[in-house]
Amino acid sequence: EPEVTQTPSHQVTQMGQEVILRCVPISNHLYFYWYRQILGQKVEFLVSFYNNEISEKSEIFDDQFSVERPDGSNFTLKIRSTKLEDSAMYFCASSESNGYTFGSGTRLTVV
Amino acid sequence: SQKIEQNSEALNIQEGKTATLTCNYTNYSPAYLQWYRQDPGRGPVFLLLIRENEKEKRKERLKVTFDTTLKQSLFHITASQPADSATYLCALSYSSASKIIFGSGTRLSIRP
Numbered sequence: 448e449p450e451v452t453q454t455p456s457h458q459v460t461q462m463g464q465e466v467i468l469r470c471v472p473i474s475n476h477l478y479f480y481w482y483r484q485i486l487g488q489k490v491e492f493l494v495s496f497y498n499n500e501i502s503e504k505s506e507i508f509d510d511q512f513s514v515e516r517p518d519g520s521n522f523t524l525k526i527r528s529t530k531l532e533d534s535a536m537y538f539c540a541s542s543e544s545n546g547y548t549f550g551s552g553t554r555l556t557v558v
Numbered sequence: 559s560q561k562i563e564q565n566s567e568a569l570n571i572q573e574g575k576t577a578t579l580t581c582n583y584t585n586y587s588p589a590y591l592q593w594y595r596q597d598p599g600r601g602p603v604f605l606l607l608i609r610e611n612e613k614e615k616r617k618e619r620l621k622v623t624f625d626t627t628l629k630q631s632l633f634h635i636t637a638s639q640p641a642d643s644a645t646y647l648c649a650l651s652y653s654s655a656s657k658i659i660f661g662s663g664t665r666l667s668i669r670p
Contacts, residue, residue, distance in 0.1 A: 489662045549594075552600070
């Protein structure tokens with residue numbers, strides 16, 4: 448069964464550093480998303496991406512965040528200057544039209 | 559503001575029984591309602607999607623209902639098994655590809 452692949456599975460970074468989280472969505476999907484889940488809390492929407500541009504973003508997705516689809520397969524989330532409160536699981540997802548397929552996530556720990 | 563409530567934080571039932579999970583929402587008129595399963599440290603796994611004009615949908619031992627008047631969805635697992643133990647998430651969206659808003663989940667435990 449097709450999968451969404453995320454790397455790395457775990458990233459530890461110092462506060463103020465930049466991180467790039469990577470995702471390979473399912474190849475024939477057109478819609479891509481980033482979500483995050485702080486430990487013990489609900490899964491929260493960050494941003495959706497369609498046709499090479501952002502289609503919607505949440506209040507969480509401020510100037511610190513950016514997304515890119517640098518080639519035909521990868522989809523990245525960049526966090527420019529990480530804060531302690533950015534520590535969370537970050538999930539990439541892709542969709543065709545009938546439910547989302549999520550990756551296994553990247554656990555980001557900011558120290 | 560939009561609110562999604564899942565009936566209980568945790569539900570414990572005996573193997574073989576039917577588990578029923580509830581999702582209620584307010585200040586929202588979703589066109590689609592989805593249910594996901596999440597295991598610890600893993601991403602959500604899609605289970606079922608139901609549209610606002612559908613009353614019920616089934617997939618193997620799973621059944622979902624969607625009542626737009628009551629603003630409620632019920633999620634049933636029949637003949638439950640210990641392997642069904644996980645957190646189940648209700649999620650709403652305006653379209654099949656728009657962002658989905660998740661509830662906080664119900665942690666289901668099936669005891670042998």
